[in-house]
Amino acid sequence: MIIHPSKFLKGEITVPGDKSISHRAVIFGAIANGLTEVDGFLMGEDCLSTIECFRKLGISIEVRPDNKVYVYGKGLYGLKAPDDILYTGNSGTTTRLLLGLMAGQSFASIIDGDASIRKRPMKRVITPLKRMGADISGQDHDNLAPLTVKGQLLQGINYKLPIASAQVKSALLLASLYADGDTLLTEPEKSRDHSELMLNCFGANIRVNNLDIHSSPVSELYPQHITVPGDISSAAYFIVAGLIVPNSEITIKNVGINPTRTGIIDVLTSMGGKINVSNIRVLNNEPVADITVTSSSLTGTTIEGAIIPRLIDEIPVIAVAAAAASGTTVIKDAQELKVKESNRIQTVVMELSKAGVDIQETDDGMIIKGGKPITGAHFESYNDHRIAMSTAIIALMAGSNSTINGIDAVNISFPGFFETLKSLHK
Numbered sequence: 001m002i003i004h005p006s007k008f009l010k011g012e013i014t015v016p017g018d019k020s021i022s023h024r025a026v027i028f029g030a031i032a033n034g035l036t037e038v039d040g041f042l043m044g045e046d047c048l049s050t051i052e053c054f055r056k057l058g059i060s061i062e063v064r065p066d067n068k069v070y071v072y073g074k075g076l077y078g079l080k081a082p083d084d085i086l087y088t089g090n091s092g093t094t095t096r097l098l099l100g101l102m103a104g105q106s107f108a109s110i111i112d113g114d115a116s117i118r119k120r121p122m123k124r125v126i127t128p129l130k131r132m133g134a135d136i137s138g139q140d141h142d143n144l145a146p147l148t149v150k151g152q153l154l155q156g157i158n159y160k161l162p163i164a165s166a167q168v169k170s171a172l173l174l175a176s177l178y179a180d181g182d183t184l185l186t187e188p189e190k191s192r193d194h195s196e197l198m199l200n201c202f203g204a205n206i207r208v209n210n211l212d213i214h215s216s217p218v219s220e221l222y223p224q225h226i227t228v229p230g231d232i233s234s235a236a237y238f239i240v241a242g243l244i245v246p247n248s249e250i251t252i253k254n255v256g257i258n259p260t261r262t263g264i265i266d267v268l269t270s271m272g273g274k275i276n277v278s279n280i281r282v283l284n285n286e287p288v289a290d291i292t293v294t295s296s297s298l299t300g301t302t303i304e305g306a307i308i309p310r311l312i313d314e315i316p317v318i319a320v321a322a323a324a325a326s327g328t329t330v331i332k333d334a335q336e337l338k339v340k341e342s343n344r345i346q347t348v349v350m351e352l353s354k355a356g357v358d359i360q361e362t363d364d365g366m367i368i369k370g371g372k373p374i375t376g377a378h379f380e381s382y383n384d385h386r387i388a389m390s391t392a393i394i395a396l397m398a399g400s401n402s403t404i405n406g407i408d409a410v411n412i413s414f415p416g417f418f419e420t421l422k423s424l425h426k
């Protein structure tokens with residue numbers, strides 16, 4: 001893929017459905033009693049992996065044109081033993097949430113994914129699940145896929161999560177639906193709360209008090225009509241592009257602005273970005289809005305602490321904004337980036353360095369001295385969708401053309417990314 005530098009970007013776009021919400025709509029729909037209708041589903045490879053896994057668990061799922069999905073849920077106890085491995089592809093969310101759900105079933109299953117999934121740590125989910133009574137075994141002392149889950153009777157737990165992770169929290173909430181007794185989870189910092197919000201729409205009994213999440217088992221979940229908003233993590237590329245490419249104005253319609261996901265808006269606004277959020281409404285407990293960005297002079301900042309889980313997936317493209325800003329940006333407390341689809345501290349530093357950015361890797365993040373001229377380069381995606389899209393955005397600012405190797409990775413979360421970019425590119 002060749003990316004040409006851009007003189008300005010202008011237009012109105014939408015981005016595909018939220019990945020986290022799309023996964024959850026299928027998973028919760030499968031264990032509700034009856035038909036869950038999902039509009040605006042993300043037809044990205046990760047969410048399609050979730051659909052395939054639930055088909056193997058005996059759930060009939062229709063995928064219709066116009067991003068509509070029908071999930072014929074069979075109730076909390078209606079899943080059937082799969083004849084085949086539950087293959088989760090590149091999706092950490094599918095893998096970890098399935099571990100939680102499979103732990104309390106009356107059958108055994110095997111969960112496996114691609115080469116990247118086989119490297120990602122699962123102990124963070126398996127350790128507390130074992131405390132609930134789960135029987136899970138796998139490579140590297142029960143840490144890595146392929147993993148065998150032998151369904152067991154589970155007990156509720158009180159558990160303080162050592163890291164702020166929505167995937168760990170959601171896996172434990174799924175297990176809590178099958179447990180004898182209540183479960184109390186405490187997060188160190190707030191991570192995305194789509195599971196809590198959506199499970200309550202389905203009739204679960206989850207109460208949230210700051211960092212405490214209390215789940216009491218219920219006898220049944222009820223099917224829902226879920227409308228998935230656009231993914232702010234996908235909008236992020238165009239938010240940054242509209243701010244850093246001169247003379248630009250981009251409106252992204254219908255984007256989810258759940259406060260656990262909007263760290264990128266807070267950080268870029270504090271860097272001087274002109275971002276206008278309008279037309280706010282609520283769909284299935286989730287706030288949604290239109291976002292307009294106009295070219296801005298950005299200044300460097302420090303990003304650390306409680307905001308990190310609110311922008312963790314956006315750090316690669318925030319690093320691009322920092323490269324275009326004047327002054328120094330320091331990103332700390334982001335060691336979780338090392339265990340994503342790639343080691344995103346290393347891959348961001350390697351790729352932005354190729355474009356002439358003054359960027360240095362640290363133990364828990366990176367330091368970027370912005371404002372240096374950006375040069376065209378031959379970028380590599382490392383099969384990581386967020387790295388592929390971040391390099392495409394920095395390439396817009398370069399003095400000459402760039403190439404990106406491994407662009408198919410964008411299909412994990414944003415099919416049509418390059419077409420959307422082209423529609424704005426003048």
Ligand code: SPQ
Nearest residue numbers: 020090091092093164165166167168313340341
């Ligand atoms: O699903 P996967 O592969 O883990 O996807 C990523 C991403 O960049 O799209 C992370 F690599 O998003 C995670 C996110 O980082 C999706 C997610 C969720 O839907 O619950 C939660 C976050 O992960 P974690 O480890 O902090 O729980």
